[in-house]
Amino acid sequence: MIEVTKDNFDQEVRNSSGLVMVDWWGPKCEHCLELMPHVEELEKRYGDRMKFCKVNTAGNRRLAIGEKVLGLPAMVFYRDGQRVAELSGQDLMPEDIEAKIKELID
Amino acid sequence: MLRSPENITQKAGEDMDNLYDLLILGGGPAGLAAGVYGARARMKTGIIEKGRPGGQAATTEELENYPGFGRGTTGPGLMQAMAEHAAQFGAEFITDTVLSLDLRSNPKSITGRKGEYLAKSVIVALGAQPRMLKVTGEGRLRGKGVSYCATCDAELFEELDVVVVGSGDAAIEEAEYLTKFAENVTIIVIHEEGKVDANQASAERAFRNPKLKWIWNSTVTRINGEELVESVTLKNLKTGEEWDYPTNGVFIFIGTVPNSELVKDQLQVNPQGYIITDEKMGTNLEGVFAAGDVRDKYLRQVITAAADGAIAAVAAEKYVHETELWEQEVLQASKPVVVAYYDPTDMAGNEKIILVDQFVRDHNDQLSLVKVDATRNELVARRYQVTPDKLPLVHLFVQGQLQKQTQTITLESLKELTGIA
Numbered sequence: 327m328i329e330v331t332k333d334n335f336d337q338e339v340r341n342s343s344g345l346v347m348v349d350w351w352g353p354k355c356e357h358c359l360e361l362m363p364h365v366e367e368l369e370k371r372y373g374d375r376m377k378f379c380k381v382n383t384a385g386n387r388r389l390a391i392g393e394k395v396l397g398l399p400a401m402v403f404y405r406d407g408q409r410v411a412e413l414s415g416q417d418l419m420p421e422d423i424e425a426k427i428k429e430l431i432d
Numbered sequence: 433m434l435r436s437p438e439n440i441t442q443k444a445g446e447d448m449d450n451l452y453d454l455l456i457l458g459g460g461p462a463g464l465a466a467g468v469y470g471a472r473a474r475m476k477t478g479i480i481e482k483g484r485p486g487g488q489a490a491t492t493e494e495l496e497n498y499p500g501f502g503r504g505t506t507g508p509g510l511m512q513a514m515a516e517h518a519a520q521f522g523a524e525f526i527t528d529t530v531l532s533l534d535l536r537s538n539p540k541s542i543t544g545r546k547g548e549y550l551a552k553s554v555i556v557a558l559g560a561q562p563r564m565l566k567v568t569g570e571g572r573l574r575g576k577g578v579s580y581c582a583t584c585d586a587e588l589f590e591e592l593d594v595v596v597v598g599s600g601d602a603a604i605e606e607a608e609y610l611t612k613f614a615e616n617v618t619i620i621v622i623h624e625e626g627k628v629d630a631n632q633a634s635a636e637r638a639f640r641n642p643k644l645k646w647i648w649n650s651t652v653t654r655i656n657g658e659e660l661v662e663s664v665t666l667k668n669l670k671t672g673e674e675w676d677y678p679t680n681g682v683f684i685f686i687g688t689v690p691n692s693e694l695v696k697d698q699l700q701v702n703p704q705g706y707i708i709t710d711e712k713m714g715t716n717l718e719g720v721f722a723a724g725d726v727r728d729k730y731l732r733q734v735i736t737a738a739a740d741g742a743i744a745a746v747a748a749e750k751y752v753h754e755t756e757l758w759e760q761e762v763l764q765a766s767k768p769v770v771v772a773y774y775d776p777t778d779m780a781g782n783e784k785i786i787l788v789d790q791f792v793r794d795h796n797d798q799l800s801l802v803k804v805d806a807t808r809n810e811l812v813a814r815r816y817q818v819t820p821d822k823l824p825l826v827h828l829f830v831q832g833q834l835q836k837q838t839q840t841i842t843l844e845s846l847k848e849l850t851g852i853a
Contacts (some may be wrong), residue, residue, distance in 0.1 A: 327774065352584075352587055352588070354583060354584070354586070354587060355583075355585075356486070356490050356491075356508045356582050356584075357483065357484060357584065360483060360484040374704075378437075383587065383588055383651060384587055387587070387588060387590055390588060391592075391660070392587070394576060394659050394660055395575075395588070396575060396576050396577045396579075396585070396589075396590070396660055396661070396681065397575030397576065397577075397578075397579055397584070397585050397588075398584050398585060398586055400575060406791075414574075415574065415575060416491070416580075416581060416584065417482070417483070419482065419483065419529070421545070424522040
């Protein structure tokens with residue numbers, strides 16, 4: 327997964343063509359840490375058809391708020407730089423993320 | 433090891449590998465403690481948890497009232513340690529979401545998204561979840577400033593303003609935690625000035641915290657904002673006055689609701705939906721126990737959840753053991769079975785049991801004998817109402833069915849009972 331910060335968000339996400347998923351996480355967000363290996367698995371499965379990025383919200387807080395992320399975990403999908411879908415919440419499951427990926431990839 | 437997807441075993445579908453002695457629904461402190469006790473008693477124990485283990489306790493940053501784990505203990509840290517402890521003793525962690533269950537069948541059947549699981553005994557430890565305010569904007573702005581978990585989201589509110597709704601332990605303690613991050617933290621309390629529901633120690637500390645502001649006699653009637661939270665509408669319950677209070681975040685801690693939706697048509701629940709149990713955590717169904725926050729109880733804390741889990745696991749183990757023994761020695765026996773129930777402290781009664789012993793030995797080609805200490809056996813009390821006041825007592829079982837009984841124990845009555853001259 328590409329580690330994205332406020333410095334390369336434009337380059338990696340906003341100006342990127344095709345489908346991009348950004349995993350917004352934080353070191354104190356247990357559920358984010360729990361989900362991460364599953365997201366990495368998903369990247370192995372779908373990484374040839376879309377791009378996977380992650381943003382550590384600690385240190386990129388303004389970027390998070392700018393992208394309307396005020397609750398973790400949050401998976402935000404962008405297509406050609408445009409925000410197209412979002413999943414968030416404490417009950418977010420790896421299966422939910424995969425279902426959304428399948429929906430958007432086709 | 434819990435965080436790696438490769439290590440999450442999914443057993444459903446393989447032969448009888450999906451049959452558990454004990455299946456625990458929920459991986460919070462109640463479920464994890466039950467896992468420690470169940471697995472340590474050498475039962476095949478599974479813990480079904482939809483996400484990470486730890487339950488609500490894993491969303492509490494500061495957790496300093498679990499005995500032996502004082503200042504500096506965190507909820508996620510303590511829960512990780514409990515999960516590892518259960519895994520060490522051999523409890524199997526199953527990541528799945530329970531969709532439906534049949535708790536009356538034998539074995540009990542639990543259907544998850546990934547498959548079916550069978551269990552000789554079940555502990556329902558599904559916990560509780562934050563109660564919602566049920567005001568306009570709350571659902572729409574969830575994750576956009578509305579939060580039920582300070583640990584998860586506090587960092588995002590650095591330099592921003594937040595309000596906390598509620599005045600119980602969780603509200604007051606999480607508000608204090610939020611002051612480390614947010615610029616301003618305002619607590620909205622429904623009560624008179626100075627009155628909170630939290631414990632005295634937390635309340636006094638919070639009152640001394642200069643970073644906390646208080647709004648009394650008030651409730652939130654609406655959460656406002658286009659894409660992110662911009663303000664809350666507050667109502668003063670004394671004057672009826674309503675006004676908008678600008679804020680970036682709304683943290684809601686107004687109690688919990690039990691996660692008993694899946695089981696409440698099979699298990700007896702109180703009017704609020706909490707599962708009713710006896711002191712051994714037994715529910716209205718045989719072999720089904722409840723533990724932790726989902727149970728109707730006086731105090732909902734990590735320590736009481738863990739205690740419930742331990743009691744439930746021990747009771748479940750006893751249930752599984754008694755049921756299996758009864759099944760083998762009485763219900764599946766080829767010969768008619770004389771069951772002699774006794775009280776080991778009753779000397780006169782035990783003399784009569786010796787008579788039964790002798791009688792069966794004389795006819796061991798036609799009969800077998802099972803002796804049961806009925807002061808300690810819950811199965812016979814529950815299924816056949818054999819209670820200590822009726823002892824000694826003798827039953828005759830033929831092909832798994834109770835045929836006859838006698839409380840008078842003489843050679844004649846035993847001949848009469850068994851039909852053997």
